[in-house]
Amino acid sequence: MHKILVICGSVRPTRICPEVARWVMDRLPPGAPLALELTDLADWPLPLDGEPGIPARDGYTRPLTHAWSRTVVAAAGYVLVTPQYNWGYPAALKNVLDHLYREWAGKPAMIVSYGMRGGGKAAAQLREVLDGLHMRPTATMPALTLPAAMKTGAAFDIATGPFDALADTVAQAFAELAALLAPTA
Amino acid sequence: MHKILVICGSVRPTRICPEVARWVMDRLPPGAPLALELTDLADWPLPLDGEPGIPARDGYTRPLTHAWSRTVVAAAGYVLVTPQYNWGYPAALKNVLDHLYREWAGKPAMIVSYGMRGGGKAAAQLREVLDGLHMRPTATMPALTLPAAMKTGAAFDIATGPFDALADTVAQAFAELAALLAPTA
Numbered sequence: 001m002h003k004i005l006v007i008c009g010s011v012r013p014t015r016i017c018p019e020v021a022r023w024v025m026d027r028l029p030p031g032a033p034l035a036l037e038l039t040d041l042a043d044w045p046l047p048l049d050g051e052p053g054i055p056a057r058d059g060y061t062r063p064l065t066h067a068w069s070r071t072v073v074a075a076a077g078y079v080l081v082t083p084q085y086n087w088g089y090p091a092a093l094k095n096v097l098d099h100l101y102r103e104w105a106g107k108p109a110m111i112v113s114y115g116m117r118g119g120g121k122a123a124a125q126l127r128e129v130l131d132g133l134h135m136r137p138t139a140t141m142p143a144l145t146l147p148a149a150m151k152t153g154a155a156f157d158i159a160t161g162p163f164d165a166l167a168d169t170v171a172q173a174f175a176e177l178a179a180l181l182a183p184t185a
Numbered sequence: 186m187h188k189i190l191v192i193c194g195s196v197r198p199t200r201i202c203p204e205v206a207r208w209v210m211d212r213l214p215p216g217a218p219l220a221l222e223l224t225d226l227a228d229w230p231l232p233l234d235g236e237p238g239i240p241a242r243d244g245y246t247r248p249l250t251h252a253w254s255r256t257v258v259a260a261a262g263y264v265l266v267t268p269q270y271n272w273g274y275p276a277a278l279k280n281v282l283d284h285l286y287r288e289w290a291g292k293p294a295m296i297v298s299y300g301m302r303g304g305g306k307a308a309a310q311l312r313e314v315l316d317g318l319h320m321r322p323t324a325t326m327p328a329l330t331l332p333a334a335m336k337t338g339a340a341f342d343i344a345t346g347p348f349d350a351l352a353d354t355v356a357q358a359f360a361e362l363a364a365l366l367a368p369t370a
């Protein structure tokens with residue numbers, strides 16, 4: 001089994017990210033050799049100005065950065081579940097990516113975005129960042145469209161099945177993630 | 186005179202952003218109707234999880250967010266001076282943009298990036314975010330290339346004139362910023 005960190009990109013107190021992430025995790029195809037582990041960035045309060053040096057060149061100074069480094073190294077791959085903020089990725093997600101460098105290199109990753117229009121612009125920007133980190137993103141990037149009623153304040157309710165039409169797409173992305181981890185003969 | 190906030194996008198303790206920003210500010214063409222004011226994000230520690238609501242829809246809860254809102258509203262335009270981190274914009278810069286929404290709408294902005302290759306990828310992502318915020322970015326986006334010796338740890342020294350070849354490009358961007366602020370007859 002390959003250990004996969006599922007990283008929730010939002011730390012906003014009213015976020016729906018953990019719920020979205022759990023729905024994504026439930027779409028893992030039976031028998032896939034992936035052990036998913038939900039990672040809440042609220043548990044990783046890495047300060048924006050926490051490290052003086054450049055991760056690609058210098059060492060780390062804070063115990064929390066070292067702990068985050070060990071956590072990321074211990075995973076074989078990642079699922080990044082992210083909302084779209086103003087056509088881009090959230091600062092909270094970029095912050096934990098930028099805190100490290102070598103730890104990400106060569107690792108496969110699957111991006112799942114959500115937003116009123118699916119968050120595809122944020123996913124595209126995030127994919128470029130993963131390329132900059134020398135990661136291997138899956139070709140399929142599920143973009144989950146939120147119910148239109150949320151725009152005027154309606155609560156999010158996963159029980160109404162808002163993303164059901166994308167279930168096969170998410171399963172396909174998981175299959176690609178597993179394939180990227182398979183040993184090449 | 187139009188008040189322009191010059192926002193330094195990096196809060197890393199060893200950052201060169203304020204020095205780069207001051208060099209940029211010194212390129213303001215004489216007589217341009219712009220009053221530049223350097224804004225250090227280290228003075229605006231807006232927490233990543235500081236506001237529960239969605240800026241476009243809900244109010245703010247923290248005094249610091251209200252103060253940031255007033256500061257942004259009081260400016261006619263912005264110069265964003267940003268390093269490139271892993272082909273994207275820094276979390277610190279995205280964080281202060283995402284904390285507000287209506288305050289940015291319709292305002293002109295000039296993006297100046299810097300990096301080992303000029304930081305053009307970060308500038309392009311940032312421009313997309315400004316579009317998402319309904320801002321009006323200048324057409325010219327100066328991309329300042331850092332001296333190659335910095336890659337192996339050499340100190341940055343603005344006195345050696347690393348960006349001199351781009352001085353006219355920065356002046357051109359300032360002219361465009363002023364033009365975007367001019368009243369239409």
